[in-house]
Amino acid sequence: MMAAERRPMDRDEYAEAVLNVVERIPPGRVMTYGAIAEYLGLGGPRQVGTVMARYGGGVPWHRVVNATGRLVPGHEAEALKRHRAEGTPMRGPDRDRIDLRAAFWFPDERS
DNA sequence: GGAATGACGATAA
DNA sequence: ATTATCGCCATTC
Numbered sequence: 001m002m003a004a005e006r007r008p009m010d011r012d013e014y015a016e017a018v019l020n021v022v023e024r025i026p027p028g029r030v031m032t033y034g035a036i037a038e039y040l041g042l043g044g045p046r047q048v049g050t051v052m053a054r055y056g057g058g059v060p061w062h063r064v065v066n067a068t069g070r071l072v073p074g075h076e077a078e079a080l081k082r083h084r085a086e087g088t089p090m091r092g093p094d095r096d097r098i099d100l101r102a103a104f105w106f107p108d109e110r111s
Numbered sequence: 112g113g114a115a116t117g118a119c120g121a122t123a124a
Numbered sequence: 125a126t127t128a129t130c131g132c133c134a135t136t137c
Contacts, residue, residue, distance in 0.1 A: 011135085033119055044133055045119035053118050064118075072118050 014042065018051045021107065025063040027086040029105035030098050032067045039107060063088075069098040 009017070017040055025031050033045035033052075040048075045067075052061055062079035065071060069091060071079040080096055089102035105111070 037119090046117060046132070047119095047134060049118045050116095050135075051118095056118075061118080066118080067120055074118070 009042065014040075014047070015051045015055050017042075018048055019055060019059050022052070022056070022059040022061065022064055024107060025060060025105055026111035027060075027063075028088045028103065029111065030063045030065050030088065030100070030103045031105055032065060032100075034067055035104075035106060036064070065098050065100075067100075069100045071097065 018036060021031070021036050021039060033048040036048045037044050048064075052064060056064075060082075061072065062075070062082045071083075076096070083090065083098070084095075089099035091097050091099040
């Protein structure tokens with residue numbers, strides 16, 4: 001079996017799964033909340049966001065951005081700093097938003 | 112049980 | 125390009 005069975009999991013398991021995926025995002029690449037939800041086949045973008053808000057402290061949370069390339073609300077300064085440090089493709093006049101076209105990553109693509 | 116909430120997303124203006 | 129609204133969906137009040 002390769003694909004994870006998509007049967008309902010407990011909240012903690014779900015959180016585990018989400019964090020697990022986030023940890024696999026390579027430096028300089030990002031994933032959107034929606035993409036993570038799609039990959040898991042469970043919940044939605046908001047559920048992923050909720051998990052990150054609660055348990056995201058231990059993973060590279062800055063590599064998770066919203067679909068518009070916006071950085072994490074409330075932690076923009078920190079996230080921006082880290083992205084500059086790892087050379088994530090940025091956009092905008094101040095290079096303060098993610099260039100999704102270049103930085104978007106999905107599991108299996110093997111950096 | 113129903114309303115409010117939220118680290119979202121797509122669309123309208 | 126930016127902001128405002130509405131739709132989603134599980135948790136929390």
